[in-house]
Amino acid sequence: MTHPEHELRLLPWTGTDGKPCYLVTDGTGCLTRRADAVERTQLAMADELLGHAADLLADRRVTADQLRFLLARMCESLTDVRRIAGSRGARLAATRSTRPTPGGR
Secondary structure, eight states, X not given: OOOTTOEEEEEEEEOTTSOEEEEEESSOSHHHHHHHHHHHHHHHHXXXXXXXXHXXXXXXXXXXXXXXXXXXXXXXXXXXXXXXXXXXXXXXHHHXXXXXXXXXX
């Protein structure tokens, strides 16, 4: 059971069986900070991959193997970014649902 001041956070990694991992948190603590750091790293890696993709696509000598490798890394990165977006969206929705509405309604 969670306390009203705690939320369920989808973590930016999966368990050993590929299932999502969640944290019951009040938004502070070492595991929350670790998850934030992992998210920052994953987003930075996605940004680097986009730059690398632009370089490879501009190179007429790029090989099919190079493009397949890049596509595989981009798929992994997109999975991470989608998980981060889902987690942040859920936290945003939870924050909005606990805020009082203007006018007290």
